[in-house]
Amino acid sequence: MDSCAEHSAHERAIEQHDRRLDAHGGEIDELRECVVRLTALQEAHSAWQADADDRIAALEAAPGKRWESAINYVLTSVIGIVIGIAAGHIGL
Template identity: 70%
Template sequence: MEKCEEHAAHSRDIDRHDKRLDAHGGEIDDIRDCIVRLTALQEAHGAWQERADDRIAALEAKPAKRWETATNYLLTAVIGIVLGLIASQFGIN
């Protein structure tokens, strides 16, 4: 009789552990699915971030290009004026 009670206790414990194991298996599957989704989001964010950085760099470069263009025009005008003054000093009309 004693062995039957022990056997029943072991069976109950095994059943309880099996239920917990099944529950944890489901949780692990849920976590794995979550990791897959997070990885996809992270990859999408990385691509988006790259495009955003390129656009920001282009926007930040626009004022510098404008300033460089204005400086080039001003420098060309000053050089033209200086060459014109020099030419007029030598009598070249």
């Protein structure tokens, strides 16, 4: 059976579309792999960022803790002195 000119043109067009579809399918697969790798990188970065934020917060809190300790020592000393003076006046 001989095919007419229109039919052969349709077959060529379909073959061309099939080739393009196959090529695009490969590109889609490559993009999917890229998305998977990017997602893994983003998750790793998020974990690193959370760890870095915790370390920065600890470093920023250190001077505040030192001041709290110093104030506690001063307050304890002042209270001790006041109690000592009061005990001295009472005769203890």
